[in-house]
Amino acid sequence: MTTLVDVWLVDAREPFDECLNPDERRRRDGLRLADDRRRFASAHSALHRILPGRTWTRGPNGKPHLVGTTLQVNLSHAGEWAAIALTDGRPVGVDLQDLVAGLDYAAMARRFFPPVEADITESGTFAQLWARKEAVVKAAGDRLTRGLLLPVAGDPPPRVTHDGVIYTLADLEAPAGFRAAVALAGPEPFVIRTH
Numbered sequence: 001m002t003t004l005v006d007v008w009l010v011d012a013r014e015p016f017d018e019c020l021n022p023d024e025r026r027r028r029d030g031l032r033l034a035d036d037r038r039r040f041a042s043a044h045s046a047l048h049r050i051l052p053g054r055t056w057t058r059g060p061n062g063k064p065h066l067v068g069t070t071l072q073v074n075l076s077h078a079g080e081w082a083a084i085a086l087t088d089g090r091p092v093g094v095d096l097q098d099l100v101a102g103l104d105y106a107a108m109a110r111r112f113f114p115p116v117e118a119d120i121t122e123s124g125t126f127a128q129l130w131a132r133k134e135a136v137v138k139a140a141g142d143r144l145t146r147g148l149l150l151p152v153a154g155d156p157p158p159r160v161t162h163d164g165v166i167y168t169l170a171d172l173e174a175p176a177g178f179r180a181a182v183a184l185a186g187p188e189p190f191v192i193r194t195h
């Protein structure tokens, strides 16, 4: 059976009914900037509207997991936007990247990416590849630093192996000025439904 991945893009500028658990309220209150507090509350309130009344736990590197279900979910923040990916059975990672003006993308690609990706100079390509790598790392519940050397260039994106697990990648439609990707554990293709 084909895996279905539901993806929500959440605009933090939209009004929302706040819906946070005590741990999230504590984390939100610890953010220094009011805009960051609003963005955090918007994304996590959306998560609770999609998945009401759930219990959460965290993996060794901080990945939130749902307790008592085979549903798999992941969240990413960038600027005023958040992305949420939800599927059943296969660990999922999602990443949203904004195109930051003034960065020397060519130097960053040479420094952080594998040699086959070191000649990237275009900001959109750089952000797309970064999003793919981070989506894989997040599907694995790992750390970003362990993913930047993964080779992910290609159209369509290649399958990649991280810590012995194959991940299947797809680029997501993202708001103007952003790039996004989703990764699922396992080599089987999947279908994305965007909300």
Ligand SMILES: CC(C)(COP(=O)(O)OP(=O)(O)OC[C@H]1O[C@@H](n2cnc3c(N)ncnc32)[C@H](O)[C@@H]1OP(=O)(O)O)[C@@H](O)C(=O)NCCC(=O)NCCS
Pocket: 040, 043, 061, 062, 063, 064, 074, 075, 076, 077, 078, 093, 094, 095, 096, 134, 137, 138, 139, 140, 141, 142, 143, 144, 145
């Ligand atoms: C996971 C990681 C790649 C996410 O980076 P980020 O810039 O915060 O990116 P995103 O906005 O895309 O993702 C954040 C969300 O991913 C989820 N998340 C947190 N840790 C995660 C992990 N290890 N794997 C998957 N998802 C994770 C959370 O829902 C988090 O949102 P929240 O803080 O509002 O709950 C990065 O934080 C990391 O490498 N963490 C591992 C621990 C570590 O080394 N931290 C030092 C910072 S590099």
